[in-house]
Amino acid sequence: MNYLLSTLLFLYAAIPVIGQTPTSGSVEWPAYGNDPGGMRFSPLKQINTGNVKQLTVAWTFRTGELEQYKGTSADEKAAFEATPLMVDGTLFFSTPSSRVFAIDAATGQQKWSYDPEVYLRQDLSEITSRGVSVWPTSNGKTASGAAKRILIPTLDGRLIALDAKTGKPVSSFGKDGIVDLRQGVGNISVTSPPAVIGNTIVVGSSMGDNQRFNYERGVVRAYDALTGKLRWSWDPIPRSKTDPGFETWKGPNATQTGAANAWSVISADAERDLVFIPTTSPSPDYYGGERLGKNANASSIVAIRASTGKVVWSYQTVHHDIWDYDNAAQPLLFSYDQNGKPVPAVAVGTKMGHVFILHRETGVPLLPVEERRVPASDIAGEEAHPTQPFPATLPLLGLQKPEAWGLTPDAKAAAQRRIAALRYEGPFTPPSLKGTLVAPGNVGGINWSGMCYDPESGLLITNVNRLAASITLIPRAQLAQSVKNDQELMRAETGMQSGTPYVMKRSYLFAKTETGLTMQTAPPWGTLAAINLKKGTLEWEVPLGFMLDPRQFPEAKQWGSINFGGAIATAGGLVFVAASMDGHFRAFKTSDGSLQWEVPLPAGGQATPMTYQINGKQYVVIAAGGHGKLGTKLGDYVVAYQLP
Template identity: 80%
Template sequence: MMKRTLFWITYFAGFLALNGFAQSTQNQEWPAYGNDPGGMRYSPLKQINTENVKQLRVAWTFRTGELEHYKGTDASEKAAFEATPVMVDGMLVFSTPSTRVFALDAATGTKKWKYDPDVYLRQDLSEVTSRGVSIWPSATDKANARAPKRVIVPTLDGRLIALDAATGKPIASFGKNGAVDLRQGVGNISVTSPPAIIGNTIVVGSSMGDNQRFNYERGVVRAYDALTGQLRWSWDPIPRSRKDPGFKTWKGDNATQTGAANAWSVISADADRDLVFVPTTSPSPDYYGGERLGQNLYASSIVAIRASTGKVVWHFQTVHHDLWDYDNAAQPLLFTFNRDGKDTPAVAVGTKMGHVFILHRETGVPLLPVDERPVPASNVPGEEAHLTQPFPATLPALGLHKVEAWGATLAEKAVAEKRISALEYNGIFTPPSLKGSIIAPSNVGGINWSGMCYDPESGLLITNVNRIAATIRLLPREGLAVAVKDDQELLRSETGFQAGTPYVLKRSYLFTKSEQGLSMQTAPPWGTLAAINLKKGTLEWEVPLGFMYNPAQYPEAKKWGSISLGGAITTAGGLVFIAASLDGHFRAFKTGDGSLQWEIPLPAGGQATPMTYQLNGKQYVVIAAGGHGKVGTKLGDYLVAYALP
């Protein structure tokens, strides 16, 4: 009897192993937004793999009640559930668009606690979103490994809050009754991305709407003590002192009044090197730089800062004198770059232009060649576009770099041709103009905040890519009412007043809106998932991601792809997981060749980056499904976990 029992135990264990099930009960956490502090968004888990991913089913669903929370406000028009949960100690912690924080049992999805910072949603908020929270101590912090964990919560109304991870209660000894006021001395800022945690230091940026005036709030990056909330240092990406080497790159009587260049995306950390990597953005306003002539360091750059002192170690500018809203929106990705058998600590920088730069992590020197190439000049009085821009010399450029008129019907194509022919377009970095210019790639990317992930086994850098064009027109402030009076397109366009400059901004995109959705005016695909082989420096594969036209009416729709917001993750199971597209599906692709392995409809739009973890021997994949008010995907309040049956 004993032999028979041992036989069946051995047989069943072998069956589990062959089907990719871990025999160990070892847990695998997801302790930071990008899993590791450098944002590789890679998991070594492989219980779910290419052989069994088609068996994935909903394990549990949790609803936050967020839409009910918006009642009596217009928050839903801007709200986007973009959060990626973190998983530590068997608990999932995440934030809703209004910055309410939930902690769930990671195995069952049942609520453990909730914290509401009571953000006033009727105030003027540029964005209503929160991409997540951070955990102190970080998973790599051995010195504080035994310390009780804290949840660090940045809020829409500019607070930095520390919660007891076990109870969700504010820690009274942090700041004032558990919170630090980030608006004090700065102005009306928000925080939409989780801060970086490095040792006992919290490094946080800010978010702001920056097209209403040129002298916007200062885009300072600040560091706080993780235990007390005391300010440790502050760094302004726009040099205010003549002693700063970057000061001379800002010209004009009003240049020192320029605001923004803030870091609203995720900041990466390297504790071993005492460095944080800050992705800065365009100075204010985005599309006119006549009040801030010059190269404009350290805006639109990746800046490495010594975490212990706040001193700049190196900087690499991705756009000189930014006139295109080409913010560094993606988290800088820290990885080990292996070329010709040599390992080098590196930073991968993905940009809205679709350019990918690979830099040495300790020096900022490009590890792959970068060229300075001539770009079109500006014809706007008062403006001086920079004569050159940096281009990766060997890596492929992603995104829309050639504009061709398109329409689902001949009539729609004719409308597109007429619209495009009336606008200025001289390729990438065509400056804004008084006539109206095509900006391609647009401010939506290329690569946007969705960012990139990296598979260290294959050496593939994987990202979703948008391929749409924007139109930008500058209108002289004097006579504005006359200019737009009978122009329906201008009346419908987004307006940026750009106070303090001679021009008002009008922005739209090369598509039209109808009851059926978006009618695109440039050739597909409009959204892809792409993999760059960093070992070879080549495009390994690129496939359409999602769809925007009804496949029943347009049989080719699934080849046309979709605009996407929300990133991808990769796993040792040979899979890339991503939602992001406007069609409301969650998908898994094969890492090696980009082939679709699994897809399932979500209960609401999945404009977020997923995550994965293992608990008690079972792997889960989790995605926030709450939609995006500005993009128009279905709104909801769901956190959905998937697992094998």
């Protein structure tokens, strides 16, 4: 063999191959979605379709979280939704009360913990934390003398930087390691980990935005990772006539509108100096008479230059949102094959069950989108937008055509009567005085559970909810009489929507029976679905979990379950997901959706799992702590699985 040939062979062998798994050493999971763009794909394949049935518990760690709730009502809202990070042989994660733990990735033994001492008796819309972030990122460089940091945003609106080795606040960051995110903004929380891009930290906010129309501003802010100083701030809602999109917010009070905040996970593209912001409905969710018009930047994906805070492009997924159709899923950055050429793309999954594929640099759709006519509002003072964007070639997911259902003929008849009494004229039927059937409802379609992408197969995989909601607007002057005459109003979710003429009542199309929650729309109620982006077709869709006892109802496993918590894909040909109400953790075959493995968890698994390799062994880890609002079993477990 000559020198040139041997050299070329050596260089070829050194090129990393997609899906190739190291036989030893570590493979990390350094960000919420593994990569900063949230593909949630791992190249590991030690655990694969041939051996996944052999998985066994490697270790279990308990956080003691439930002790934090004693003497409070936090357990009614608490949800353990965190996805741990694995960096430098350590798992880092947060609990619903924003406590942070560092544990050994191989043994599950605690290294340190940090408690920000969030006061759980305050008025909090959500009690959850989807995780922490690490600075610098895995391919970043630490400034001279600066320790690696774990960043935790808290329920009470603080951004805290912790030393990754000790768990102590970094004194040079903010004030003694803390930045006050409520200063100048108001009563906000943060429930998702911040984006880290270079030496910049980008953070959004969470708020309960149905109580009044002039809620807190949904600002997105960027801070210096070393000092905690504010670099820039961006308000999704134009406040000045010189702001782009100002003309799409109409009415004398439009500039007082709040929210349109980014409570979900923000994606980052360091190469292009871009962050991708998923914004939400303006406040309040179900009446837009104070903010007529298209409402640019709300319910949108907005690409912002990370170094300057300037908007590069904005793509709106819902015009004049009056359905609580927040962009809840993390924007997924991937390489799209267009006519044989790789194109930088962002996949957007929505509560409506729509998937948009946009050019990452321009926001222009890479697959056709149609503006279709939708029903008009019959509410005085409201003007629903006449059209909405629909993907023209990709399949629509979620409950698109609700049909009445019940376990018995009487139950089905009751469901038919309920549906018949509601206004329903297809997707985007506006809220009404008589009550409107909204399908998909505000829990999805695709919720914060989000999507994952397998670059080897070209499959975009997501879990889907199929649950309809009933939305009724009640004239404020008639509220007292309505409460007296409508006992259901006392049991339903109620948003006062102060500053508007209407109070909102929201309920869901299920009935409570002796067997538990019984849906009033036809199953499946939750699925796992794969879209083949190479073909633009639905590759497969299978029921996910169950809600009724299969011993009593043998078909229950075909009916699926409401689900919260996403899926991940691996080069081992597997998709791992829990999320469903039955408390099981499952692995499906990526190519066809067939169930390969399932085990019961010690508590509800309403979190997205992750996987990593250390000392040559692959682990799959999930937080199992339940979901108070969903009613799954609460707990404080982090469980790791491995091959024997």
